[in-house]
Amino acid sequence: MCTSNSKECMAPPSLHFLNQKANSKQPKFRVRVRVHRLNRANKFIEEKMKREMELKNLKLYMENMSILKENERLRNKATLLHQERLALLSMLEEKKLKL
Template identity: 45%
Template sequence: MCLSSSEPFADTPTKLVLYLKTQSHVRIPRLSRRRRMWREEKKMEMINLKLYMENQNIIRENEKLREKALLLHQENKALFSLLHQTKKISSVP
């Protein structure tokens, strides 16, 4: 082992690994920023997915209500025509 070497653990990779494991966690700003951005992107994707699913449910419910409204409109027209016919019959002497 050479003591004057600029790399103290160059000849023994296991010592380097042990040295790195014992050191405190070093924060790398760009890496932290990337991780934070990645987490925020994933969070936004989940929010987007939830909103998409909610929107799909609203669209389905809207279609059901539209069908009910159409049926009620048809029923209303039929009842109105029956009412109109009974008025004609009762007004004839």
């Protein structure tokens, strides 16, 4: 017969009891704190990435503007060189006609 102190007579703890005991060791507020910290960290990372993208965008914009100015300057120079070439060709034609 089983006595009350006998280990053989004691029923094994149920899985529910084990899970409940394991869950009771860890406070539930920790999970919320971690999630809150993750949310704050994610927002910080998003803001940092946003600032970096804005800075890159500004640098690219400034580079684009300088390229456009250089393009305009070269276009004007090409126009002047074309006009000079036409003037020289007409002077050459006049000399040919005089000979």
